[in-house]
Amino acid sequence: MARNPKERVVSHPPLFTTFKPAGVIGDKLETIVLELDEYEAIRLADHEGFEHEQASEAMGISRSTFTRLVERARKKVASMLITGSKLTIGGGSIHFKENLYRCVECRHIFKASLHEEHEQCPLCHSSHLVNFARGFGHGRCCHERVQK
Numbered sequence: 001m002a003r004n005p006k007e008r009v010v011s012h013p014p015l016f017t018t019f020k021p022a023g024v025i026g027d028k029l030e031t032i033v034l035e036l037d038e039y040e041a042i043r044l045a046d047h048e049g050f051e052h053e054q055a056s057e058a059m060g061i062s063r064s065t066f067t068r069l070v071e072r073a074r075k076k077v078a079s080m081l082i083t084g085s086k087l088t089i090g091g092g093s094i095h096f097k098e099n100l101y102r103c104v105e106c107r108h109i110f111k112a113s114l115h116e117e118h119e120q121c122p123l124c125h126s127s128h129l130v131n132f133a134r135g136f137g138h139g140r141c142c143h144e145r146v147q148k
Contacts, residue, residue, distance in 0.1 A: 006060075006061060006065075006093070007060075007093045007094060007095055008036075008037040008040065008059045008060060008061055008069075008092070008093065008094050008095075009040075009058065009059050009060040009094070009095055009096075009097060010036050010037065010039070010040040010059070010094045010095070010096050010097070011040065011043070011058070011096070011097050011098060012096055012097065012098045012099060012100050012111060012132070012133075013036075013096060013099065013100055013132035013133050013135065013136055013138075014036075014039055014089050014132075015100065015102075015109065015132070016089075017088060017089045017090060018086065018087070018088050018089075019080065019086070019087045019088075020085075020086040020087070021084045024084070026086050029084065029085055029086040030083070030085045030086070031085065031086045031087075031088055032076050032079060032080050032085045032086070032087050032088070033076075033087075033088055033089075033090065033091060034073060034076050034077070034087055034088070034089045035089075035090070035091045035092035035094075036089065036090065036091065036092040036094045036136070037059070037069055037092045037093070037094050038069055038070075038072055038073035038076065038092070039073065039089050040059060040094070041055065041059070041066060041069040041070040041073050042070065042073045042074065042077065044058060044059070045070045046070075046074075052066050052067055052070070055070075090136065094138075095138070096114065096133050096136075096138055097114070098111050098112065098113060098114065099111070099112050099113070099114055099131065099132060099133040100112070100132040100133070101118050101121075101129045101130065101131055101132065102129065102130045102132070103121035103123065103124060103126050103128065103129055103130075104126065104128035104129065104130060105121065105124050105126035105128055106121060106123055106124040106126065108121055108122070108123045108124070110122060114133070118131075
């Protein structure tokens with residue numbers, strides 16, 4: 001019997017969650033799901049340039065687990081590019097370290113601690129905010145984990 005996967009730490013929610021070839025209706029495409037921990041592995045290794053040891057510590061997992069994650073993520077991204085599939089990001093057993101908000105009015109994006117709930121944009125003071133962590137069903141669970 002397989003054990004439950006260890007929760008992985010993800011720095012913050014992604015800004016974009018769906019990618020597809022231009023000019024093709026998304027409903028007609030095969031969908032590949034890149035889980036949030038796989039997204040974080042790609043972000044740390046390929047975007048930030050972290051060594052596997054450093055990235056695995058940031059995610060709270062072993063180096064060998066990180067290596068498997070990043071290999072699986074790269075395979076999915078390559079498959080999407082080669083076959084023209086739609087890629088969506090979501091799911092997985094994760095917790096965020098921080099949250100991101102986007103102001104609907106001025107489009108400003110800002111990071112915030114999970115300890116605080118923002119109700120206004122720091123630039124234009126609009127109350128029309130998109131809470132990215134909440135969009136993934138996260139919030140209090142991540143806030144409580146950060147306090148441990």
